[in-house]
Amino acid sequence: xxxxxxSMFMTSPFEGLQEHAEKVKxxxxxxxxxxxxxxxxxxxxxxxxxxxxxxxxxxxxxxKRRIRGHLPKGTLMPxxxxxxxxxxxxxxxxxxxxxxxxxxxxxxxxxxxxxxLEKEFVALADAVIDPIEELSKMVAEARKYFRNYSExxxxxxxxxxxxxxxxxxxxxxxxxxVKQKVLNMNxxxxxxxxxVRLAEIxxxxxDHAENAGDMMRAMVAR
Amino acid sequence: xxxxxxxxxxxYIFGFYMAWNIGANDVANSMASSVGAKAITIxxxxxxxxxxxxxxxxxIGSHVTNTIRxxxxxxxxxxxPHVALIGALSALLAAALWVSFATWKSLPxxxxxxxxxxxxxxxxxxxxxxxINWGKLFAVVLSWIISPLFSIVIAFIIxxxxxxxxxxxxxxxxxxxxxxxxxxxITFFVVILSFLFKTPxxxxxxxxxxxxxxxxxxxxxxxxxxxxxxLKRYVKDRESGAEAIFQRIQVGTACYVxxxxGANDVANxxxxxxxxxxxxxxxxxxxxxxxxxxxxFFGGIGIACGIAMAGHRVMKTMGxxxxxxxxxxxxxxxxxxxxxxxxxSKMGLPxxxxxAAVGGVLGVxxxxxxxxxxxxxxxKIMVYWILTVPAAALTSMIIFKILQFIF
Numbered sequence: 027x028x029x030x031x032x033s034m035f036m037t038s039p040f041e042g043l044q045e046h047a048e049k050v051k052x053x054x055x056x057x058x059x060x061x062x063x064x065x066x067x068x069x070x071x072x073x074x075x076x077x078x079x080x081x082x083x084x085x086x087x088x089x090k091r092r093i094r095g096h097l098p099k100g101t102l103m104p105x106x107x108x109x110x111x112x113x114x115x116x117x118x119x120x121x122x123x124x125x126x127x128x129x130x131x132x133x134x135x136x137x138x139x140x141x142x143l144e145k146e147f148v149a150l151a152d153a154v155i156d157p158i159e160e161l162s163k164m165v166a167e168a169r170k171y172f173r174n175y176s177e178x179x180x181x182x183x184x185x186x187x188x189x190x191x192x193x194x195x196x197x198x199x200x201x202x203x204v205k206q207k208v209l210n211m212n213x214x215x216x217x218x219x220x221x222v223r224l225a226e227i228x229x230x231x232x233d234h235a236e237n238a239g240d241m242m243r244a245m246v247a248r
Numbered sequence: 249x250x251x252x253x254x255x256x257x258x259x260y261i262f263g264f265y266m267a268w269n270i271g272a273n274d275v276a277n278s279m280a281s282s283v284g285a286k287a288i289t290i291x292x293x294x295x296x297x298x299x300x301x302x303x304x305x306x307x308i309g310s311h312v313t314n315t316i317r318x319x320x321x322x323x324x325x326x327x328x329p330h331v332a333l334i335g336a337l338s339a340l341l342a343a344a345l346w347v348s349f350a351t352w353k354s355l356p357x358x359x360x361x362x363x364x365x366x367x368x369x370x371x372x373x374x375x376x377x378x379x380i381n382w383g384k385l386f387a388v389v390l391s392w393i394i395s396p397l398f399s400i401v402i403a404f405i406i407x408x409x410x411x412x413x414x415x416x417x418x419x420x421x422x423x424x425x426x427x428x429x430x431x432x433x434i435t436f437f438v439v440i441l442s443f444l445f446k447t448p449x450x451x452x453x454x455x456x457x458x459x460x461x462x463x464x465x466x467x468x469x470x471x472x473x474x475x476x477x478x479l480k481r482y483v484k485d486r487e488s489g490a491e492a493i494f495q496r497i498q499v500g501t502a503c504y505v506x507x508x509x510g511a512n513d514v515a516n517x518x519x520x521x522x523x524x525x526x527x528x529x530x531x532x533x534x535x536x537x538x539x540x541x542x543x544x545f546f547g548g549i550g551i552a553c554g555i556a557m558a559g560h561r562v563m564k565t566m567g568x569x570x571x572x573x574x575x576x577x578x579x580x581x582x583x584x585x586x587x588x589x590x591x592x593s594k595m596g597l598p599x600x601x602x603x604a605a606v607g608g609v610l611g612v613x614x615x616x617x618x619x620x621x622x623x624x625x626x627x628k629i630m631v632y633w634i635l636t637v638p639a640a641a642l643t644s645m646i647i648f649k650i651l652q653f654i655f
Binding site for chain 1: 273276277280356411415416417418420489490491562565569570572574602605606609610613614616617618619620621622623624625626629
């Protein structure tokens with residue numbers, strides 16, 4: 027407070043946003059490993075990966091609370107704070123959905139995913155990995171944009187958002203394939219419900235990533 | 249030793265101490281954006297700020313000071329030399345004390361406000377409330393509100409222009425180079441104008457407003473293009489784009505702020521000292537006293553010492569803390585701050601450099617140039633800005649009574 031010039035500068039919420047995006051990215055890897063393990067015959071490490079995701083989720087939560095709690099009224103930023111919060115909510119929803127998916131699997135780990143559906147689930151899981159990883163890149167590019175306000179930079183971000191939209195569409199298709207197949211299989215109703223719901227949860231990961239992209243689009247609007 | 253000489257020596261000590269404080273605390277205003285944006289190193293900043301504060305103080309600093317800053321207090325109380333002597337000393341002491349207290353308690357206060365408050369305190373003690381020119385005081389307080397606003401507006405416009413005309417363009421390096429005569433030119437324009445209007449040298453040239461304007465325009469156009477030619481020659485870093493150009497221009501604006509600061513703030517420290525000096529030498533004092541060049545130099549040296557001794561710590565903090573300032577932002581902040589200070593001192597308003605610098609940062613913040621700037625802190629800062637005046641006044645009153653008792 028002694029030197030007013032300093033006291034005006036505060037920790038940038040974008041730093042937190044970036045940190046949060048990195049956590050989300052980290053959990054993509056753990057998620058993929060967990061799914062692959064679960065599909066393998068003798069999985070020993072599923073719980074470990076799930077624990078890892080739970081840990082990452084709680085860390086991401088802490089970052090989210092830190093950002094929200096340290097943005098006093100009257101903070102001047104390159105974007106409206108409500109946009110920032112809504113972006114953060116979507117980015118956080120991604121990691122929540124990842125955790126939900128693994129939880130949902132763990133509620134009924136036996137008999138697990140029927141062998142006939144393995145290929146489709148691998149395709150679905152793969153389809154949602156890319157959008158998760160795209161987020162941290164998007165935040166990093168956005169920070170660059172808010173620094174240099176260059177049109178080229180804006181185009182880079184818009185391309186990432188476009189990619190996210192396309193990837194969400196791919197993930198949707200993969201989700202539909204799983205659901206269609208499950209509903210036409212001759213298996214018990216509990217498994218059907220478990221599988222349909224699982225496909226929906228995994229699909230929602232890409233939905234939230236796309237929503238985050240849309241929020242970002244609003245943030246870089248001129 | 250006779251009593252007046254003791255007072256004069258005390259005046260020197262506290263005048264120097266005030267100047268030291270200005271240097272130690274306000275160096276952030278001139279050099280923070282440049283060091284934060286990595287346009288210059290800490291060593292360079294200290295060196296530049298020191299030299300330019302001395303230059304500003306000696307060459308642009310007012311050579312005639314109103315005995316009581318800007319006529320807030322009626323000069324009737326100055327008729328008794330003894331009272332005037334004690335009054336000037338107690339004002340200086342009170343301001344110094346208040347600034348020390350603020351440093352100790354980490355409060356953001358302005359040396360300008362402290363000295364204005366202290367002078368009011370002495371005025372009230374010596375002549376009652378009647379001697380205070382409330383209208384004048386109101387104008388001064390108003391200027392404290394207007395000057396940051398003015399700075400906000402300038403910084404906002406400059407940064408918006410930079411974004412619109414340079415940053416958002418495809419090849420912003422070339423674009424920055426193309427427009428640099430404009431940015432360098434307007435900087436020179438303000439400096440030259442203030443030089444022509446404010447300095448003894450400028451007054452000796454005795455140019456009319458029209459002639460001065462013409463000279464300033466011509467010179468700044470010339471210098472703008474000359475500087476651009478130099479930039480073209482030496483800046484080859486196309487990769488960093490416009491920032492590379494502004495990195496060089498920013499060195500210039502940082503100097504500009506340091507110069508304005510020296511010119512504007514030196515009176516805070518040596519204004520009362522000049523009164524004491526004049527009284528001791530001549531035995532009487534009028535509404536205005538001439539400030540000998542050596543006193544201005546003395547004040548400049550005091551500021552430079554403050555910068556050299558405490559500046560390093562301050563600069564280190566800013567290098568670490570202010571990472572979101574890029575060169576274009578730094579330029580906008582500095583340009584706004586220096587212009588505000590020079591315009592205000594031209595109008596005879598005792599504004600604080602701190603106000604102007606804070607306004608500059610907020611202006612860029614409003615223009616969405618920073619990742620996060622806390623606007624709310626301004627209200628907190630304002631409370632102290634306003635509290636400073638009565639607090640310094642009260643301290644000054646008490647010290648005046650004590651000194652009157654002693655001498």
